[in-house]
Amino acid sequence: MRISDYIExxxxxxxxxxxxxxxxxxxxxxxxxxxxxxxxxxxxxxxxITDQFNKVDILYxxxxxxxxxxxxxxxxxxxxxxxxxxxxxxGARAGANDPNAPPLDSRFLEEARxxxxxxxxxxxxxxxxxxxxxxxxxxxxxxxxxxxxxxxGKMPLRAGRCYDANDPNGMMISDSMVRRxxxxxxxxxxxxxxxxxxxxxxxxxxxxxxxxxxxxxxMGLPVARTSYRFTIVGVAERMxxxxxxxxxxxxxxxxxxxxxxxTNIWDLYQPPGQGANHSSVTVxxxxxxxxxxxxxxxxSRGYNTFTLMDQLDEMRIGFLIMDMFLLAVGMIxxxxxxxxxVNTMVxxxxxxxxxxxxxxxxxxxxxxxxxxxxxxxxxxxxxxxxFGLALAAAxxxxxxxxxxxxxxxxxxxxxxxxxxxxxxxxxxxxFSILVSLxxxxxxxxxxxxxxxxxxxxxD
Amino acid sequence: xxxDRFIETTGLSRVYACGEVEVTALxxxxxxxxxxxxxxxxxxxxxxxxxxxNLLGGLDTPSxxxxxxxxxxxxxxxxxxxxxxxxxxxxxxxxxxxxVNAYTAIENVAFPLLFAGVAKKQRxxxxxxxxxxxxxxxxxxxxxxxxxxxxxxxxAIARALVNRPQIxxxxxxTGNLDSRTSRQIMELLSDLNRRRDLTxxxxxxxxxxxxxxxxxxxxxxxGAVVTREALR
Numbered sequence: 001m002r003i004s005d006y007i008e009x010x011x012x013x014x015x016x017x018x019x020x021x022x023x024x025x026x027x028x029x030x031x032x033x034x035x036x037x038x039x040x041x042x043x044x045x046x047x048x049i050t051d052q053f054n055k056v057d058i059l060y061x062x063x064x065x066x067x068x069x070x071x072x073x074x075x076x077x078x079x080x081x082x083x084x085x086x087x088x089x090x091g092a093r094a095g096a097n098d099p100n101a102p103p104l105d106s107r108f109l110e111e112a113r114x115x116x117x118x119x120x121x122x123x124x125x126x127x128x129x130x131x132x133x134x135x136x137x138x139x140x141x142x143x144x145x146x147x148x149x150x151x152x153g154k155m156p157l158r159a160g161r162c163y164d165a166n167d168p169n170g171m172m173i174s175d176s177m178v179r180r181x182x183x184x185x186x187x188x189x190x191x192x193x194x195x196x197x198x199x200x201x202x203x204x205x206x207x208x209x210x211x212x213x214x215x216x217x218x219m220g221l222p223v224a225r226t227s228y229r230f231t232i233v234g235v236a237e238r239m240x241x242x243x244x245x246x247x248x249x250x251x252x253x254x255x256x257x258x259x260x261x262x263t264n265i266w267d268l269y270q271p272p273g274q275g276a277n278h279s280s281v282t283v284x285x286x287x288x289x290x291x292x293x294x295x296x297x298x299x300s301r302g303y304n305t306f307t308l309m310d311q312l313d314e315m316r317i318g319f320l321i322m323d324m325f326l327l328a329v330g331m332i333x334x335x336x337x338x339x340x341x342v343n344t345m346v347x348x349x350x351x352x353x354x355x356x357x358x359x360x361x362x363x364x365x366x367x368x369x370x371x372x373x374x375x376x377x378x379x380x381x382x383x384x385x386x387f388g389l390a391l392a393a394a395x396x397x398x399x400x401x402x403x404x405x406x407x408x409x410x411x412x413x414x415x416x417x418x419x420x421x422x423x424x425x426x427x428x429x430x431f432s433i434l435v436s437l438x439x440x441x442x443x444x445x446x447x448x449x450x451x452x453x454x455x456x457x458x459d
Numbered sequence: 460x461x462x463d464r465f466i467e468t469t470g471l472s473r474v475y476a477c478g479e480v481e482v483t484a485l486x487x488x489x490x491x492x493x494x495x496x497x498x499x500x501x502x503x504x505x506x507x508x509x510x511x512x513n514l515l516g517g518l519d520t521p522s523x524x525x526x527x528x529x530x531x532x533x534x535x536x537x538x539x540x541x542x543x544x545x546x547x548x549x550x551x552x553x554x555x556x557x558x559v560n561a562y563t564a565i566e567n568v569a570f571p572l573l574f575a576g577v578a579k580k581q582r583x584x585x586x587x588x589x590x591x592x593x594x595x596x597x598x599x600x601x602x603x604x605x606x607x608x609x610x611x612x613x614x615a616i617a618r619a620l621v622n623r624p625q626i627x628x629x630x631x632x633t634g635n636l637d638s639r640t641s642r643q644i645m646e647l648l649s650d651l652n653r654r655r656d657l658t659x660x661x662x663x664x665x666x667x668x669x670x671x672x673x674x675x676x677x678x679x680x681x682g683a684v685v686t687r688e689a690l691r
Contacts, residue, residue, distance in 0.1 A: 005573055016561055358557050361518060362571035363546020363622065365539050452518045456557060 001368055010375035017348070021380065024344040028384025028432060031337035033391035035330030036420075036428045040396055042326050043419035046319045050312070060285040062295050063124065063306045064112070066104045102301070104278040112283050115297050117290030122149055124280035126245055127259035131173075132195040133181045140177065142196065143245035144254040150234075159186035160234035168253045171196070171230035177246040178235055179411060186235035196228045196247075200258035226258045337384065338439035345377055345443035349450075356447055357455025370448035374440055381436025385429035392428075393420065464527070465494035465658055466515065466626065471524035473510050473682075484510040486682040487524070494625075497652045497659040499669035502679035508662045509630055511679070515660060516549050516628045517541040529625065546575060550619030550627045550657075552648075554634035556611040558603040558618075564590060564610075565599040568617045575622060589617035593647065609640035616647065620655075627651065629661040633668075641665055645672055 014021040102108060104123070112121045125144040130137055149155070150162035150172065158178075163170030171194060173181075178189050202224035230249065249257075283298065285291045288309065295305050349356070359369055396418035404414050471488040474481050485507040492498050502508050513519040514526060517533055520541075526534045533544055545551075558567045568586035577585075590599050593613040603611050612632055619627055629648060633641035645665065649672040652659040663669055669676055670690055678686040 001574055002576055002578075005576075005579075008579075009573070354557070355559050358559060358570075359574070360542065361516070361545065361551050361557070362574065362618065363542055364574045365542040367539070368542075368574050453513050456518075456553065 001371070006371055006375040007379075009372055010379045013348070013352075013372075013376055014379055020344055020347070024340050025380050025383045025387065027337040027340035028380060028436065029387045029391055031330070031333035031335075032385050032388025032428055032432045033395065034333040035327070036389055036392035036424065037395050037418070038326035038330050039323065039424055040392060040418040040420050042319065042323045043421060043424065044417045045322075047419045048415055048417070049315065059308050059312070060119075060288065060291055061308065062283045062285060062291065062298065064104065064281045064283055064298055065304045065306075066102070066302075104281045104303075109281065112281070112298070115283075115294055117285050117287070117294045119284045119286045120149060121281060121283050122146060123278040124282050125251075125254065125278065127254075127257075128199060129247070129259070130197040131177070131181065131247060132197065133183075133192060136180075136182045138177065138180045138246075140246045142247045142249055142254075144251050145248045146251050150248065156237040158235040158237055160190045160232070163233050163248075163250055165252075167231065167233060168250060169230050170233040170250070172234040172236055172248040173232055174236050174246040180246075189232045189235055192232050194230050194232055196230055196249075198226050198228065198257055198259040199223050200226060200260055224258065228257060334435055338435050341377060341380055341436050341439035342443060344380070345373060345440050346446070348376070349373065349443055349447045353450065353455050356450045357452045360450070360452035361456060366448040369450070370444045373444035373447050374437060377436045377440025377444065378433050381433035382429065384436065385432025388432060389425055389428050396420070463493045464491040465496075465529060466492040466660070467527045468515075469525045469527075471511075471514060471526060472522050473507075473514060473519065474522040483682055485514070485521075488682075488684055489524075490677065490684060490687070492658060492660065494658055495652070495656045496675065497649060497661070497673045499666075499673035499676040500660060500662045500679065501664065501666060501669065501676060506679040507682035508679055510682070512628050512630045512660070512662060515626070516551050517544045518551075546571065546622060548625050550622065550624035552612070552615050552619050552627065552629040552632045554631035556603065556608075556615045556635075558611055558614055560603050563600045563602055564595060564606065564614045567603070567614055568621055571618060571622050585621060586617070589620055590614070593617045607640075608636050609643060612636065612640075612644050613647070616644070616651070620651070624657070626658045626660070629659065629663075631662050631664070633663060633665055642668060649673075
């Protein structure tokens with residue numbers, strides 16, 4: 001028999017039993033639809049998270065700390081088994097965590113820039129401050145960020161522009177800070193003057209006296225408040241540069257400010273004489289391939305490193321487990337659908353028992369008979385897979401709209417929560433056909449084994 | 460190949476197992492049929508006529524003995540070879556017509572060509588030609604349920620001829636027909652036997668018609684050949 005004949009005969013036989021074909025196919029449609037929908041959701045979650053990493057541009061960042069400066073606890077190393085589990089686990093190679101490693105000073109910044117694959121190097125410097133705009137006050141960490149990094153395009157803007165050398169009092173805030181300061185739109189913040197109140201250690205006589213004899217309404221700590229005025233020139237997206245800070249100032253301006261500058265609490269214990277050293281420096285690689293080589297080079301120099309690429313690898317394992325779970329749930333639907341196919345095919349064979357006998361009497365081989373029924377089974381799979389994919393796309397569209405409508409109330413940006421890569425679409429149809437063929441295997445073998453003499457006597 | 464022994468059976472037996480009981484449907488049948496002959500087979504119900512026909516048609520395999528057709532042994536063929544034998548050498552006609560009700564007359568006639576891998580257009584052309592030759596020009600697109608018994612049997616005859624077989628096996632082709640139609644069908648088959656040089660083996664209870672049209676007649680009883688009579 002020709003392939004075109006198998007297709008024609010299968011299509012004709014399915015068409016003759018329209019209702020049964022539709023019902024059986026509906027089972028496959030629901031099974032494949034559920035499976036694809038879950039898989040697409042898993043893919044969407046993965047893509048969104050990966051995109052977010054890419055968007056905030058910290059995926060290629062290598063955060064470097066020096067064990068000599070007490071940066072060790074931030075990244076667990078060989079000498080700190082109880083430290084928090086972060087990138088240091090991978091950083092604990094030969095050379096890393098070296099207590100004799102050189103400090104993270106300006107010389108380190110210069111040398112790090114020369115490592116092949118490094119795009120830029122900047123110290124991680126943040127300080128706590130209170131932002132005041134009119135009657136609103138918000139506490140945040142202000143990040144010191146040079147104008148050239150801001151202008152490099154790594155910092156997506158919602159409104160305004162990046163600051164530059166001409167506006168030393170220029171400040172940038174995130175769009176979440178815009179809302180926290182009571183403004184409706186990012187553009188509303190532009191040009192507004194904002195007060196930044198910093199805290200700094202004050203060991204002057206008056207401060208020590210206050211500490212010794214605290215009065216009501218005054219802080220008992222040796223801390224001084226200093227107020228500075230900035231003009232908002234730009235609004236960045238929600239999570240630029242890791243999403244830790246909501247306000248950004250230039251290094252030149254920050255250098256003259258009184259502040260508690262720290263990346264972690266260990267900075268406060270820094271030994272005297274290390275004021276020019278940084279507790280942490282971000283080294284930005286040019287590409288994912290450069291991350292590994294730059295990281296290796298830094299570790300060979302005795303520094304601790306942490307990269308989100310390492311975290312992403314661990315997340316991928318998590319995604320894989322999630323995908324497997326979704327697959328297992330989806331497989332329940334497919335199993336039920338394939339039982340429906342088995343049932344339909346067995347029924348079809350019983351109904352066409354005599355016809356099978358006629359086929360054999362006029363010269364059909366067992367293989368011809370089996371293939372006729374397998375094509376019918378496969379056609380159900382093809383239809384089920386195609387319409388299942390369409391169902392999944394429709395469900396994804398609706399669910400996506402509902403989630404976005406809910407998230408819009410939280411001012412979250414619009415996102416696609418489902419992802420349908422081409423391999424998922426093709427794979428779903430191929431998988432549907434394979435499952436259907438597998439389900440049809442037993443009934444079709446049964447059809448092929450029919451004794452023509454018995455079948456021709458069958459009523 | 461000896462033309463006098465176109466179909467030849469030697470010690471042919473068929474035993475069916477019904478649970479632990481064995482039923483002998485055919486026992487030690489040895490006969491030969493010459494090419495182009497019209498042989499009638501008669502016998503009471505359960506005498507083994509249909510079993511003999513199924514064995515000659517390659518639908519069943521013997522428990523003992525051999526069958527040779529056109530000099531080739533078919534009793535030891537595999538399943539696939541038997542299917543090819545049925546497709547290329549045999550045309551079968553049944554009492555109950557055995558047409559596919561979902562197909563039209565022309566589709567039923569073209570059905571065997573499907574398995575021979577013939578293109579659709581050629582299939583339909585050949586089927587139409589055969590339907591014309593059995594007098595069903597205007598009934599090509601009718602389904603079996605829309606045809607009379609005689610017309611259905613003509614469709615079945617056209618289907619049996621579509622692969623240009625050498626042997627036509629007819630198992631009581633007039634069993635479900637009235638006497639007038641029975642005669643028409645018998646005459647049609649006899650005509651095909653003559654014009655197409657077909658070897659025709661026909662089971663029938665219409666002894667008078669067989670005596671009128673067949674070349675010889677074989678009578679079976681309890682699975683064995685009891686008489687063989689040359690009629691012309």
